[in-house]
Structure formats: C-alpha cells, structure tokens
Amino acid sequence: MGALSHLRVLDLSRVLAGPWAGQILADLGADVIKIERPGKGDDTREWGPPFLRGADGEDTTEAAYYLSANRNKRSVTIDFTQAAGQRLVSDLALQSDILIENFKVGGLAAYGLDYAALKVINPRLIYCSITGFGQTGPYAKRAGYDFMIQGLGGLMSLTGRADGEDGSGPVKAGVALTDILTGLYSSVAVLAALAHRDRTGEGQHIDMALLDVQVACLANQAMNYLTTGIAPQRLGNAHPNIVPYQDFPTADGDFILTVGNDAQFRRFAEVAGHPHWAGDPRFRTNGLRVANRLALIPLIRQATVFKTTAQWVSQLEAAGVPCGPVNDLAQVFADPQVLARGLRVELPHGLAGSVPQVASPLRLSESPVEYRSAPPLLGEHTEVVLAQLLGLTGEQVVQLREAGVV
Secondary structure: OOOOOOOEEEEOOOOOHHHHHHHHHHHOOOEEEEEEOOOOOOHHHHOOOOEEEOOOOOEEEEEHHHHOOOOOEEEEEOOOOOHHHHHHHHHHHHOOOEEEEOOOOOOOHHHOOOHHHHHHHOOOOEEEEEEOOOOOOOOOOOOOOHHHHHHHOOHHHHOOEOOOOOOEOOOOOOOOHHHHHHHHHHHHHHHHHHHHHHHHOOOEEEEEEHHHHHHHOOHHHHHHHHHHOOOOOOOOOOOOOOOOEEEEEOOOOEEEEEOOOHHHHHHHHHHOOOHHHHHOOOOOOHHHHHHOHHHHHHHHHHHHOOOOHHHHHHHHHHOOOOEEEOOOHHHHHHOHHHHHOOOEEEEEEOOOEEEEEEOOOOOOOOOOOOOOOOOOOOOOOHHHHHHHHHOOOHHHHHHHHHOOOO
C-alpha cells in the first residue's frame, strides 16, 4: 500500500506544474482523477512531436511531453462550462481530499468550483491553486509561463556565458524548471496541509505562485545579492562562490570538476601534475581562489587538455575529487549507476504495448512508490469513475455523452 493510498486527488490542472504535483501524489499511492476537456484534454497531449510510437512504428496520439507528468492517474472528461458538468465536478470534489488547479485567479469561481464554494460542501478539502503570480499582488491577474518566469524571476540573469564572451546572453534552463519546482513545492504544501487536517479536521487553501517559487529557489545567489546589494552576474558554468567548480576541456571533450574544499583542491593539483598550486598564495584557500579565478582557471584549462575525459574521471575519483562527464541523454540512460537505480521503467500501454517512464527518485523503505498504470488515454476512465464514485448508470453516462457534458 502506498503512503497516500487512503487519499483521493481531483486534478483539474494541465501542462506541467500541477500535473507534476499530481503525479508525485499518485506515485505515493493516491487515487488521482485527472479532469480533462472532452475531445481535447490536457494541452500537452498535442505538444509533439515526438509522440509515443506504437508496435507498428507509427506515431500514436500520445505526446512525449504529456507522458512525462501523468502516470498513475485516471482520466475523466467533463465539460464544466455546462451546469451538469459543474455538478459532476462538485460531486467528485465532495468525495476528494485534495484538489489541484492552475486556472487564472478567479477563473473557477464562475463555475462554482473555487475554494470558497467547495469549502462549503467539503470543509476538509485541501485546495491547491497554482498560478503564475499568486492570488494577490499587482500581477495576480496575469498569465504566467515557465520561460517568462525564469526571466522575470532572475534565473536567466544568472544562466549563460558571461558578458563579453562569445555567445554571451541570458539563457533559460533546458527543462521547464520553474514549473517542476512549483510542482515539488506544491506537493510539499499539500502534505503539510494534510498533517494540519489530521490534527484539526480542517482543510485549507494553498496559494502557489511560479514567481514565488522561482525567487525562493535563487538560493545562495539571492543571498549573495541580499547581503551585498550587488546583483550577481552570469558566469557560464562557473560557480560564484567556489573555485574550481565548472567545466574544463579534455583531449576528447569536456568534464566537470567540482572542488568543494581545500583538501580536494590539493589532491586535484597533485593529479594534475601541479602540486605547487595548492601552496600558491593566490590559491591556498577557496576564498583566495574565488578572488583569483581569472589567474587559476586558464592554468587548469592548459593542464586538462592533455588527458581524456575518462582518464580525468578515473584518476580524480581514485583521489577522492568529485568530477564527472558531460553526458547526453543517451549516455545518461546507459550509465551504470542510472541502470542500477532503475531510473527507466516500462508500463503497459493500450496504444503502444508499453511506454517508457522516468522513475520517481523517492525511495521509501516501508511504503515505496508504485507504478500502477501508464499515463491514461483521454477519458479512459470516465465511465468507471462516474459509476464508482457517483453511482451513475451506463445509460446516464450515455445521456451525458450525447449532451457533450462528458
């Protein structure tokens, strides 16, 4: 039994931040019911190519993007712009513990599906709203998307090559990191609200904002600014507070060197054939190396090009110096550690036979993550959920289909 197998989640969200939170809860055992628009579904169902390929080698209707955030869920199609659809969603909320939505501020109030309305019928409901800018403030009514928030929230000012270098300029992260982090924070908030409900019996409204999450996740860079009043600048792959902590060229590519303390630097200098670096008054401590990075980094680059990536990784690992290659995704999923940890899983799929998934990183000894089902086809579970939870007959579901409600 999953840790959350006693809970039901009504997931009205789409794209990534909300579905990511829902998938985390689903992996932990919750019954997550994904509400989608009839005939259309989650926007990401169409965000391809690539699409999942069937046994015949032809594309199915399932986009890879959608498949990344929706496993272990049941898909129910309901048009809640219609009164009958609103009643169905409201009835499902009455039987749910958690609701996740990412509509614009006030967007669900017109349908009687906002927190104020649903709290009346289910005061134990934990209602998680995810928006770009939160429920309050001058930007509250604006739409917010990951890429925009990465820029507005400061991450892109820290990401990319330094000014003056070839290819300089702000760069976004290679995945929708703000959305993913918001999904993670949202799942944490939901679990905290559940703990509160266990003690008090009360549900509550959770107000999650992509901008809040992005600013919170500036971490040490935010504190670098707040403690000095000086905005950090882009440093490419270099670290603002640790040197050497970046990529370096090798005889056949590049590798990552992450020296975290002075002892590691001494061992690195020995492997590099320059033990005198550790005694150089410019480089003896991390603080000195940060201050003199422009002198040290070229010296290291001149040394690293004489060995291959594999040689550097082997020799530095033997010396206890953290380092690693720069892998593409083919190399990632072929890596022996990734294989040993089982980070790729396969689930049965109705259109393709099976679908690959990236495993959850959560490893619980007593209530492990479950991989119960592949991301659902659009409306795959409409009839069974409406019958199971609301007691609707097959004839009633047919009538709702004919009316375009489901």
